[in-house]
Amino acid sequence: MVTALPLRLSGATLARRGKRLVGPVDLEIGAGSITAVIGPNGSGKTSLLRMMHGLQRPASGRVEWSLPDTQARTRQAYVFQQPIALRRTVLANLAYPLRLRGLPRAEAHARAEAQAARFDLSDKLAQSAPSLSGGEMQRLALARALVTAPEILFADEPCAALDGRAMREIETRLIGASARTRLIIATHDMGQARRIASDVIFLLHGRVHETGPVETFFASPQTPEARAFLKGDIVE
Amino acid sequence: MNDLLAGLGEALRLILTLDAELIEITLRSLRVTLSALAVACAIGLPLGGALAVWRFRQRRFVIATMNALIALPPVVVGLVVYLLLSRSGPLGVLGLLFTPAAMIVAQVVIITPLVASIAHQALRDLWAVYHDLLISMNATRWQRIATLLIDGRRALLTAALAGFGRAIGEVGAIMIVGGNIDGATRVLTTAIALETGRGDFALAIGLGVVLIGLSLTVSWASHWIMRTERRGTW
Ligand SMILES: Nc1ncnc2c1ncn2[C@@H]1O[C@H](COP(=O)(O)OP(=O)(O)O)[C@@H](O)[C@H]1O
Ligand SMILES: [Mg+2]
Secondary structure (H helix, E strand, O other): OOOOOOEEEEEEEEEEOOEEEEEEEEEEEOOOOEEEEEOOOOOOHHHHHHHHHOOOOOOEEEEEOOOOHHHHHHOEEEEOOOOOOOOOEHHHHHHHHHHHOOOOHHHHHHHHHHHHHHOOOHHHOOOEHHHOOHHHHHHHHHHHHHOOOOOEEEEEOOOOOOOHHHHHHHHHHHHHHOOOOEEEEEEOOHHHHHHHOOEEEEEEOOEEEEEEEHHHHHHOOOOHHHHHHHHOOOOO | OHHHHHHHHHHHHHHHOOOHHHHHHHHHHHHHHHHHHHHHHHHHHHHHHHHHHOOOOOHHHHHHHHHHHHOOOHHHHHHHHHHHHOOOOOOHHHOOOOOHHHHHHHHHHHHHHHHHHHHHHHHHHHHHHHHHHHHHOOOOHHHHHHHHHHHOHHHHHHHHHHHHHHHHOOOHHHHHHHOOOOOOOOOHHHHHHHHHHHOOHHHHHHHHHHHHHHHHHHHHHHHHHHHHHHHOOO
16 A cells, blocks of 8 residues: 655754754654654644644755655645634535545535534534534544545644543544544643553654653653653643 | 705606616616726736735735735826727727727726735735645645635625725726717716716716715625624625
8 A cells, every 4th residue: 555654754853033943853653543742832742743744844854754745745634723714614614625636516515424424513514614612613623634534644732622521522533533544643631642642752842852652651751851741740 | 055956856856767868877887887897806806816825026016016006096097098099009909999998998907906905905814814724735826716715705895896986986097088978988977077067967966876876885785794704604
């Protein structure tokens, strides 16, 4: 099977106005299920995800997929920290990525409706997307990102603004999606990382401090920073 | 004061009896303005969208120029179009001078920058919201512009209404290139100028009432659209 993985970052840095925000980062993301990118606010989770997805060009170093960029790009999807609703109906939002790929309207709508059913949005199809509640909006963003059956999905704090029930709904669907999609999820919620991830990337000050399987990381963190972070100390 | 009152009375009569000349002039005004508006929108709306999503080197310059062109004096536009279309001018062979087509050309030049500029401002704001999502989804440049035009359609309607308001009330340019010929190129504004000069205030005021009525209707419509836009219902 053709695959865009592994994704390799070598010496990749991200800068804004000459100031380095992230890196240098050396990482390899291969086959697997769910990777959690964890770290305190401002540690560079969003920046790292955006750089991997190609929304931000590295200032130095390389971000390389195993396929040419243009091909790798169509195999990825991204769920933003602040969900972005197209000013259209829920149905049109779900059909949109398919329409961009040239699917005929009828087929796109049929698949969008099926996706809505999977994400419990069937009774909202005709509603305008910007009028959805936070939880529904997040579910729509996830459903829309997955409607093209991407090989890789980046999700940036997909449950940041949600309460317990909405969070569980999203987590259930993330785990469901991980059967066929490689997930890279940014979260500052350690509980969430433990619940759904198989391995973690621990970020601090834009640097990768530790990577490894979830159990190992939580049972015996190797760096003092990670230990402090896990203990709940304020890490700066 | 008497002239005004008498004029208003006579105007009312002309409107209520659907005076043939009044109707003819009004319909011609609408035809010319709506034709010009259609062309201006066909150019200005995609241009506004393109300027919102397209980063090219002279972009700022183009936008600044476009905004400056809004303030172009219509009389000067009329003069230039006149010279282009006059028999000895470069486009003289087309024989358009003193026809409604010439008036449409002049109005297109006058309102396209306005339509494009309002469209650009609205679509730029929408692009700020959509940017990351559409880049992430690999939308092509044309798909990006099309998406903005579709989802920003309400704001674009207000751009079109502004263009309509400017065109329907314009007199200087169309007077020059149309010639205000009875039965051929006479429209509301040029007729008002003529009848006022001739002292036929009744017809002038009747025409004025119709013109103001049209402009008010458009202005109310645009306010109403803006309100529903803000409420986010569509
Ligand atoms: N557009 C930007 N301009 C300047 N600095 C930025 C920008 N975006 C993020 N940063 C900075 O980069 C660092 C990492 O931010 P971010 O990636 O959002 O972290 P996280 O997602 O972990 O909270 C922060 O110090 C933040 O202030
Ligand atoms: Mg973030």
